[in-house]
Amino acid sequence: MIRLNPKYIPLLATALVLLAVFVTGSLLYPNFGTPRVAVNLLNDSAFVGVAAVGESFVILSGGIDLSVGSMVAFVGILIAKLLQVGWDPFLAMGVALCVGTAAGAVMGGLIHFFELPPFLVTLAGLFCLRGLGFVIYPESIGIDHPFYGQVLPQLSILVAPKAVLPFTAMCFLSSVVVGTFVASFTRFGRNVYAVGSNENSARLMGLPVGRTKITTYALASFFSALGGIVATFYMQSGNPASFVGLELDAIAAVVIGGTLLTGGVGFIPGTLMGVLILGLIQQIIIFNGTLNSWWTRIVIGALLLVFIVLQKLISRGGDRETLVAAK
Amino acid sequence: MANSLLEIVGLTKSFPGVTALDGVDFALRGGEIHALMGENGAGKSTLIKVLTGVFPRDAGETRLEGKIIAPRSPREAEGLGISTVYQEVNLIPHLSVAENICLGRQPTWLGVIRWPAIANRARAALARLDLSLDVNRQLSAYSIAVQQLIAIARALDISAKLLILDEPTSSLDRNEVEELFKKLRKLRAGGLGIIFITHFIDQVYEISDLITVLRNGCRIGCFATKDLPRIKLVSHMIGKAVHQVEALEQKRASAASIRSEAPMLEARGLARKGSLRPLDLDIRPGEVVGLAGLLGSGRTETAKLLFGVDRADQGTVRMNGREVRFDSPRAAIRYGIALTPEDRKVAGIIPNLTVRENIVLALQTRRGSWRRLSVAEQAKLADRFIQALGIKTPSREQTVRNLSGGNQQKVLLARWLAIEPKLFILDEPTRGIDVGAKSEIERLIQSLRQDGLAVLFISSELEEVVRQSQRVVVLRDRRKVDELREGEISEGAIMQSIANPNLERTGA
Incomplete structure (x- = not known):
């Protein structure tokens, strides 16, 4: 029998849940399992997904980022406003990414240098960014730039008859690929795991703890800002009041994706699956048509609980294995 | 050079x-x-x-x-x-x-x-x-x-x-x-x-x-x-x-003062699946019982069962003749049992509190939050123990993290002594502390014993067990394999008990 490394168990559990949800949907509704529904799912989840990739890094490092929803809304209204006053869309997006990443680096710096809890620092970030969005413009601004109206729809791939993979979905999938690569194949990525698992040990092992933490928050905010850009593609507008609580969806997706909330254990592809599970549940409830959409929340809550308990059981199991080995 | x-x-x-x-x-x-x-x-x-x-x-x-x-x-x-x-x-x-x-x-x-x-x-x-x-x-x-x-x-x-x-x-x-x-x-x-x-x-x-x-x-x-x-x-x-x-x-523990009283604690067939096989243990007032054995032989597990950290699934414990059941450390504390755990950093000392706060902790817990010890009472209590145990600290308001390992251990002892326990379980009380502090803690244990306290002493340093104990219970593979009495106790005898594969005396 193949001995399964315990660290893959949460990932496997996530994959099984994803499969179960998908099969359930397909059995209940004949059109559920079509490529078209799949690309819609990717499109609808794209901006949450991009942000969740960033959130994965923060959670892997043992922290938390609550500023995601505000960042997405802030970037949205920033771009909409800049386009309204006649900026080039690429310049506007570039500025948005830089501002977002810088905000993340500042939060990371505060967390590291002043040894402040990430929860509070990013909560402050949540308020500041939300407020700044309203400062830029207090209401929704529609985007009617030709790039959005004419170029974007063409940046898509026909993956199956009647199923077009939109650009938003491509952004999402590339973020997952890039995130996976950074997490698994760069020294920075491995340092994130080490810091999240045991910060003190990481320091004594000579790892650059401070640099890693600051970079982690900067990277997470970069992904949040990118999520904000993807959201403008999706909504064709920017609104400073939108996406309240998006960070909680991102955190839920990360945890359901098998990443340990205490840090150090998890995989970026797990986050992809977590996002898809959330999206699929929503799809099923939409297909049903009679259920109130709040049922999505209830199911997500229940799943989240199941996964937290599962993680606890696994980490206990890990301890037991150690004891046996020690004997 | x-x-x-x-x-x-x-x-x-x-x-x-x-x-x-x-x-x-x-x-x-x-x-x-x-x-x-x-x-x-x-x-x-x-x-x-x-x-x-x-x-x-x-x-x-x-x-x-x-x-x-x-x-x-x-x-x-x-x-x-x-x-x-x-x-x-x-x-x-x-x-x-x-x-x-x-x-x-x-x-x-x-x-x-x-x-x-x-x-x-x-x-x-x-x-x-x-x-x-x-x-x-x-x-x-x-x-x-x-x-x-x-x-x-x-x-x-x-x-x-x-x-x-x-x-x-x-x-x-x-x-x-x-x-x-x-x-x-x-x-x-x-x-x-x-x-x-x-x-x-x-x-x-x-x-x-x-x-x-x-x-x-x-x-x-x-x-x-x-x-x-x-x-x-x-x-x-x-x-x-x-x-x-x-x-x-x-300086060896003197034998004379052992009173042949009835045991204060009698454990019979105490066991827990995966942790300890049935074990008998008696401890009398004024007696130090040493628990010897290799790492992982069941020493700490015994302490945990007696203190109610883990629940026994077999066997009985009597205190002063009355059968008792401990489901939690709280219950054990109520019966006058105290435990200093193996790893004081993880499970004992609260490094950010002061010496005084650490010392009053257990007593305050037993009294309940409604009957707070007054500041003056706390100060008096802390000073008494700082003096009695020779805790080296600039003041009772020093945070404990700044004390050396030996002094932290003494603060931990003081915390439990403050509730005047009848049975004191010491799990590796001298680990990681220096020779001077070690001998002070040893002296302290002996004087507590002479005051009639029963002590269960766990240590991986055999010489220490030999020096301290009036009786030594030897564990191997989570089972009691031998019990050495006054006169039989020596490092050699303990090592033989640990090593001898044929030895398996149970009853006391």
Whole structure:
């Protein structure tokens, strides 16, 4: 029998849940399992997904980022406003990414240098960014730039008859690929795991703890800002009041994706699956048509609980294995 | 000294109010194991931390192979070839063995980590220690002893010239220590310079070539191990004349005061699946019962069952003849049982509270939050124990994290003594504390015993068990294998009981 490394168990559990949800949907509704529904799912989840990739890094490092929803809304209204006053869309997006990443680096710096809890620092970030969005413009601004109206729809791939993979979905999938690569194949990525698992040990092992933490928050905010850009593609507008609580969806997706909330254990592809599970549940409830959409929340809550308990059981199991080995 | 690998001259380091190192000299040659000895607070850790760049120095000079060095971080020291392995294994439990060895210096190609190269490099690093492990398994799957060796392999993976081992053997049992020493001898033969810090005097004599003794931040001297009698070493460390030390060492618990009263605690067939096989145990008032056995033999498990941390699934416990059941430590405390756990840092001392707050904790808990001890009462209580136990602290309002290990242990003892327990379970009360504090704690235990307290004493240092106990219960493989009475107790007898495969006496 193949001995399964315990660290893959949460990932496997996530994959099984994803499969179960998908099969359930397909059995209940004949059109559920079509490529078209799949690309819609990717499109609808794209901006949450991009942000969740960033959130994965923060959670892997043992922290938390609550500023995601505000960042997405802030970037949205920033771009909409800049386009309204006649900026080039690429310049506007570039500025948005830089501002977002810088905000993340500042939060990371505060967390590291002043040894402040990430929860509070990013909560402050949540308020500041939300407020700044309203400062830029207090209401929704529609985007009617030709790039959005004419170029974007063409940046898509026909993956199956009647199923077009939109650009938003491509952004999402590339973020997952890039995130996976950074997490698994760069020294920075491995340092994130080490810091999240045991910060003190990481320091004594000579790892650059401070640099890693600051970079982690900067990277997470970069992904949040990118999520904000993807959201403008999706909504064709920017609104400073939108996406309240998006960070909680991102955190839920990360945890359901098998990443340990205490840090150090998890995989970026797990986050992809977590996002898809959330999206699929929503799809099923939409297909049903009679259920109130709040049922999505209830199911997500229940799943989240199941996964937290599962993680606890696994980490206990890990301890037991150690004891046996020690004997 | 000819061809010194490391030379430290006049190293000085002060912290606010304390001179931790006062003009300390130290020298080490390649192919030498040099022990650094001294009581807690003597400056050993500070010396290492200055050497490896954790703390900046105030004055003094360090030369490595003749070149002046002044690393500003452990990372920089590693780059120079100075690696440290600390007492607690400082690796990442969730990552693989291979990754732990290469973390921070993974071989890359254009910034991309080459995973196969990591595994090979890890295997090569482990091979230097004659270890062959599955390097792709998670670190936490291996025992502490193996993790310790992996930490050494990591330290040696970069071309280390100097290896510092800070209390590497505290969590290892005898065989594991033997194994570690074998590897160290091999490394020494390969020309590596090793600084070895430990509290175990036996081990120093087993492995080291030279001993440097520090006391109160000063260097007392550097001696060839084979020319330094043990008693001299202890006398250097604690700063007392040899005859005083001898008196201390020879003081044995007197037998006379044991009262042949009925047992205060009687356990019959106490057991828990996977943790302890049925065990009988009696403890009388005014008696110290020693619990001896190797690491993992069930010592701590016994303590946990008696204190209600774990629930027994078989057997009975009687206190003063009445059958009792403890489902929680709270219940055990109500019956007058106290426990100082094995690892005081994890499960005992609250480092950010003051000495006073730590001491009143248990008493306040028992009284309940509604009947608060007044500040004056708390102060009186704290002062009484600071004096009675000789806790060395500038004031009762000092935060406990600033005290040395021995004094932290005393604070923990004081906390439990404040509730006036009838049975005191001490799990490794002297681990990681220095010789002076150790003998003070031993004296304290004996005086508590004479006051009629029953004590269950758990220690992996056999000489300590022998010195302290009126009766010794020997455990092996989570089962009681022998019970030695007054007169039969000696280190040899205990070791025989542990080693003898035929021995299996149960009943008391």
